[in-house]
Amino acid sequence: MTTPVDAGNAPGDTTATAPTETETAPSAPPPDTPPPWQVLLGYIRPHRRLLALGALLSLTTGAAGLALPLVARQLIDDLSADRGVAGLLALMTLLVLVNACLGALGGYVLQRAAESVVLQARRSLTSHLLRLRISAVDRSEPGDLISRATADPTLLSAMTTEALIGMGTGGLLLVATLVMMAVLDVVLLAVTLGVIGLTSLVIAVVSPRIRAATKQAQESVGLIGATLERSLGALRTVKAAGAEPREERAVHAATDESWRQRVRAALWQAIASNAAGLSTQVAFLTVLGVGGARVAGGQIDIGTLVAFLLYVFYLMLPVSQFVRAIAQYNVGSAAVSRIQEAHALPAEPVEAAAAPLPAPAGEPASVTFREVRFRYGPELPEIHHGVSFTVPPRGMTAFVGPSGAGKSTLFSLIERFYDPTDGEILVDGREIRSWDLHGLRAAIGYVEQDAPVLSGSLRDNLLLGAPDVAGERLHEALRTARLDGLVDRLPEGLDTPVGHRGTRLSGGERQRVAIARALLRNPRLLLLDEATSQLDAVNEAALRDTVAEVARETTVLVVAHRLSTVVLADRIIVVDAGRVRAVGTHAELVREDQLYAELAATQFLSGQD
Template identity: 65%
Template sequence: MLLGYVRPHRWTLLAGALLSLVTGATGLLLPLVARGLIEDLSDDRPITGALLLLSVLVLANAALGALGSYVLRRTAESVVLGARRALSSYLLRLRISAVDRSEPGDLMARVTSDTTLLREVTTDSLVGFGTGGLTLLATVVLMGVVDPVLLGVTLAVIVVAGTVLGVIVPRINRASRQAQDAVGVMGASLERVLGSLRTVKAAGAEEREERALHAAAEESWRQSVRAAKWSAAAGNTAGLAMQSAFITVLAVGGARVATGAISVATLVAFLLYVFYLMSPIQQVVGAVVQYQSGAAALSRIQETLLLPAEPAPTGTGTGTPVGADAVPARKAAVDPVDPVDPVDAVDAVEQLDPVAPEGPASLSFTEVRFRYADDLPYVHHGVTFEVPPRGMTAFVGPSGAGKTTVFSLVERFYEPESGTVSVDGLPVPDWELDRLRATIGYVEQDAPVLSGTLRDNLLLGRPDADEETVRHVLETTRLDGLVGRLPLGLETLVGHRGTKLSGGERQRVAIARALLRRPRLLLLDEATSQLDAVNEAALRDTVAEVARTTTVLVVAHRLSTVTSADRIVVMDAGRVRAVGTHRELVAGDPLYAELAATQFLATAP
């Protein structure tokens, strides 16, 4: 998996690795030059050339080392950037069902905290292991050339240290994984509190939530300290091994100098190599340690990339179904499920185009069964209904009847367990997803507003809308007065989740955002629940006007908003029990009559 992130930067990574190798090579030459310098001094020969060469090597080592370090660090940051872009793009395509089973704070930690560890894995682990290993091998070869006996002594000490490291390294991996998981839990806890901070404050639950946050932070601290403990043990083991090797070589080498087996210059050169051996060994050990930490992060990233996701968008967004020409769309536009004015039907057909179809869309559910999870009860039990193009269709019924779920299935946020959901006569799975959603305007029940400016929110679904279109929609939804009062007009920041707007204003923003998309199918889920009577009446008139040229679906608990609908679908316990007009249902369906009587609407308007 790591190689997948590194592959686009392989050439710059290779350049940095080569620079590191050249830096190591210049360092390896220093002991040999130093030995020659000592021998020149002993034999009373000129040392100018040796000093000059030594100076050049030192400067070259420093310059190449700095350049190589920069190239590697820059490449590592590029790897992190690529991972974050890929992961964030994937998170945006996650299926809603996958998000329902995940903690948003933990997912955010994977994009931020986990990807940061890739920086160290790329430089310290991947490159460090390669360059450090090659430098270590070259150093050992040169040490063997200088004196094989002292090399044997050095390797014996290193083998003992390697055995100890083999025991420590797996513990680093486990501790690092638990530390990263703890960071994710802490992020989830923090996101939970900040997302409902008003509720927490109103309930006086700050201290309880504070304790929960502190507990999550302390668990992260404990696991991180545990990982640091084993990492420190690994680093100190390598350092201790090199110190032991130096002392052993000094003792054995001193004895060999005393017996005349080697010269003092040879011993000095070998000791310098022992010093140089520390760097590649620590580099290799550090690479192994960093990889264990990075492997935990990579594992968490891989888990995220295995979550079910929607197909990547094609970028067309024209509203044309996959493999469909104009014929099925035209048939849907004039399908006589419900009487439509002949002139309007002809107009609808003429507006359709095989490349970018216009005009209202039709919708049908056929024996749809659905539940949100295998361990949850069914929400829909064979739901069947048809909505012809154009006009307003309302969905009413008790809470939990499955009304909002209808919209979620139309948007393909979820897939039905059985049955068929069709738009324009074509099953929803046969549409390209971005084209399907380009056909739909959706106003959610809680009318979310994103952090940013009012303009950003309005143009979220149609960034290319011109000023005249925006102005018209603002007037239609009665937002023009709000814009006039705001200090910066459309450029005013609305706050986190629109906290600077009232509930009714947020609903009108959500409706305006949906209308700007010029949808062929408009879904309104309790879109007027937070509006006052004046604005509700105005918006009801607006929706009725839109329904003349668009298919409008409305979920409503207040029947006053839908009594004039062309058809009303009454749902109860996941089933469609009746379809008709307000008059017909008051007279023919007991549940609807009861709902109408409760809201003083028992008689027809």
């Protein structure tokens, strides 16, 4: 028969659904977060030379364009005076060609630099996400984190080229154009500035709304990813429950919200853009009327009016560029804010500390818990209430107890996925937090209860923690985990893809892959959390014997519910309601501990399994 006893508090249990301390999902950046432009400058700094070159080319293009109205003015004057204009026509042609070539080159250089900024931001964020503390991941939606690492950095490209660079070059060209217009006629310049001033007021009102709508739109994209990831991650369960319509409605609701927010952002962007276009047209008509009157009155000549009108048309470029820059800055600011929120999540150290390993590799480790208390959050009840026990080097120690007793969380504390809220955990007599984290985990082989397998080949999964292992040692691990027969059957052997989350493997095969992966690390401490729960009797018996063999040279800790595994342990620790109830051998505990005797009699599988 099967037993209801499990690992106690694996991630699916009600006692392990929240993280430690006060960590929360990405919601708002810390109060000392720098403004978006300062963050962007940090990403830009390594590429500043390339961006400067692109900006210079853009300014040169603009300067060539500014010269065209003056050449046109001279052309009209020469035509009026019946002078030759071949040279001026050649000059205008040259200016147009230079403008086009430099514009194309400058656009490419700027876009290349902007994509480099996106690359840097994305690499930085993905590196941070892969090092997040487990407690931070517990409070986050994986789909939303993926969106922050994929979609949000993409918006930095436009923020770089159209916002920061565009605002700078557009501003300079705007000033230069206004100076050239002032040289031609101050009165017409005043008319033009009056119209542009009204546009600036509209943009000032609209700009904050663009940023708010864009951030909400990006957040809704993250919600789409989170909702879809939840459904696809349990698609078999969804289909078996006939829940496709409900999940479909949830995903569609998220996509509809994204559509609404993007339409809202598009509305405000359209208002700002069209306000700029309208102001240019109004300025042109006003200048045409006032300028025509000034030509009729003899204050200016027709060539000056034509040149000024050309500058009004030319003014459309820097004004539109400036408006786009403001819009893209607000769009990019929303993305930067979301990226910074993700960066604010607590992560583990990136580099290994200088602390040496407490003992040579291969030597079995000892483990001691001293009055360890732990809770997943300040608002949640304690999981452990002063857990104390000692596991000497070498041998097998089994943890048993009712569901929710806190057994699997003990392994998470040893791996430092979480830190205890009180008490001490010692490995080789040294407090675990004084270890180098990478050195600690390198000394541990860990087989999780659900034995996750990553997308990729079987070889990739086996060598995940020991990439340099090959040859006889790899084949020995395959034989030990009874995977050699599977490898022989697979069409591409070790290089056969296992599918998303190992869907091409059975549950037992995934467990055997996890066991082989752990053994290949040659661990000093082996943690097995229900490592044989999905194996058939033959494979379970074989691997049980293997674990017993490994325990002669390594410290092995096992969370198990099968009596056949427990009775092989050198010591058994009975955990109940977050406390160590008893420690002893199977025979001792059957005699001396009522809970263990009940579990052995009614909940463990019989010794004949």
